[in-house]
Amino acid sequence: MTYGMSSHTLPLQPAIRLHVDLDGDLRPHRSAKIEAHLRVDMAADSAPVDLPAVELAVIIAVDVAEANRPAVRHALPTALRALPDGISFTVLGSGPEPVRCYPRGDAEWAVADHAVRRRAVFAAGALPLHRDGPRPAGYAVWAAGARALLTGRPLSVRHLVLITDGSSAPGETRLEEELEACAGQFTCDVFAVGADWNPDPLLALAERLHGTAEFVDEGLGGAITGAIERLRRVHTPRLPIEVTVRPSVRQVSLSEKAPRPRRLRAQAHPERPHRWSFPTYQWHEQGRRDYLLTLVADADTDPLETDLQFAMVSIGDVHEPVVARWHRPGPAPAHASAGAASVRFLTGTAAMRNALREGLEALQKGQREVAERCLGQAASMAEKFEADWVLGEIREVADIEDAAAGRVRLPTAVDSGALRPMILRAGSYPGGTLTDTVFPRPGPYCRQCSTPAGSEARYCIACGKELL
Structure with a gap:
């Protein structure tokens, strides 16, 4: 089975481990919230070191005013010289609409080799930038232009590198609508230069298009090159996390917490009303991600003091249940389980x-x-x-x-x-992943009366029930 932005996407190669952690002891009410920590570990499994460059299509878009040309004068040629052989690329400059700087003529894409890189660097010397007069309506214009180009280039990894000083942002009205259309078509990294940009749309671009947003004061050329090098380590461009819930679960949401915070958009399955897919992107050959799964359930007809499976989480061919139980009304346990702490x-x-x-x-x-x-x-x-x-x-x-x-x-x-x-x-800013030693698991405790027990205990000292 393959996952990807297009039919050319490479098959899933790395080995996946999925762990679900949650507070399994809940108090029932009509809109009870169940939160679970999903930890996904991806290990290298005979995967190549780098994705072949021919599988990548990258747009380098420069949304910068003429007054800030020094910020990109040397960075863009540096990034173009570092492009790997075989990568498809386009360079866009700024005008009333995005202007293609390279390749010129009728061709929309160039394929990098020594001669092509030299011509691209030469063309970048005359990169069109914003001058006095009409300016693009905002970031929605850049996203729409990238979508039009990238949907016609059906490669495994399609990516926009947007360099902006905020000079085209005034008048922005339809970014959210355009990002909805772009979701799943390509990913995006944003590099802010200068001092007049607004952080909010840049963060919206990075979150919805599964990339990063950062301010670059110096070293822009290296930042662009680093972004492209990261793309070559992507061996699974798109990998959905699927959540299948029991009928009593009325709401489902999933957020990535590490390495970067982002809220994931759910895709419903009309033929299977209790299944939801949350697309994720840019899975490298190894690494770890942490997610927070939130379910809102109606406990009116569920039995008490019984283990119930509220959801099944699936990623690739790996599946893990979300299991908890409703406790009878009363005080919450004094201890905190490892899942609750996580x-x-x-x-x-x-x-x-x-x-x-x-x-x-x-x-x-x-x-x-x-x-x-x-x-x-x-x-x-x-x-x-x-x-x-x-x-x-x-x-x-x-x-x-x-x-x-x-x-x-x-x-x-x-x-x-x-x-x-x-x-x-x-x-x-990337966050750190949780380590296995952050929240050591407590010793056993009684699920019947919640009395803590020693690490070697087999039966509850208070009620005599066997410890689980």
Whole structure:
């Protein structure tokens, strides 16, 4: 069986391991929320080191004003010289509509070799950029132009590298609609240059098109080359995670938490109303991803104190059940299971990122009280989760008086230009994966009365029931 953006996609090669972790002891009500941590490990299994370049089609789009030409003058030739032989590529410049810089003439695509790279570098010297006069309506125009080109190039990996200084963004009205049309057609990395871009549409592009968004002050040529090199390590361009639920489950959502935070869009199966597919992209030959699966279930007719399978999670040929039980009304167990701790880590780090981003955005708008409160929340959670990168970001704009207590103090003035890259990092910075030792499993406990037990216990000391 193959997965991919087109019929040319390579077959699934790496070995997959799927682990499901959750708090299996729930309290029933009509709209009970069940959260599970999905850990997917992909191991190399005789996969080649790099995907052949002939399987890649890449658009390099430069959405930059003439005043910022120095930001791309040397970077673009550097990236073009580094293109691997056999890759299909197009270079787009800026005008009232995206303008093809290379290849010229009727051809929409060039295939890299030594001579083609030399001609592309020469053409890049006259790269058209925004000047005074009409400008593109925004990022929707760039996404639509990329979609038109890439859907006609049915290769395994199709990708847009968008370099922007935000100069075409005013008037943006239909980005969400265009991203809906682009989803599944190609992926996208965004590199922001200059100081006048808006982080929100860049993060929307990166999330919906399963790529990254980052600010590049120096080394843009190396950043573009690095993005293309990452594409060559993609051996499974598209791999859906399928969730089949029991009839009592009314809502299903799935979010990737690591390595990069993104909300996945569900695809329904009309012929199978209880099955949902969540497409994921750019699976390398090895690595790990962490997801948070959320189910909303109606417990009115379910039995109590009985193990129930609420969902089956499938990825490739690997399947794992989501099993939990409804407890009788009463106090929740005093202990926290390993699954509950794992889920709390995922939800907590997501809340930490949101607090950091909201604090930075509030600071940019001059809402100092809101900024101080949100950044304090982010600092408190960062201390708890040992997220040093978050504490480092906060220290760029505030003094942390007591991280654990969430006390930060803002200076009198903050450089608003420094906030945009920080907002971008808060939304797209790669997170660390959970390790097996982060949440050691507790000793056994009684499922009947929730009394904790020693690690060697076989029966509950309180009620005498056998421990499971």
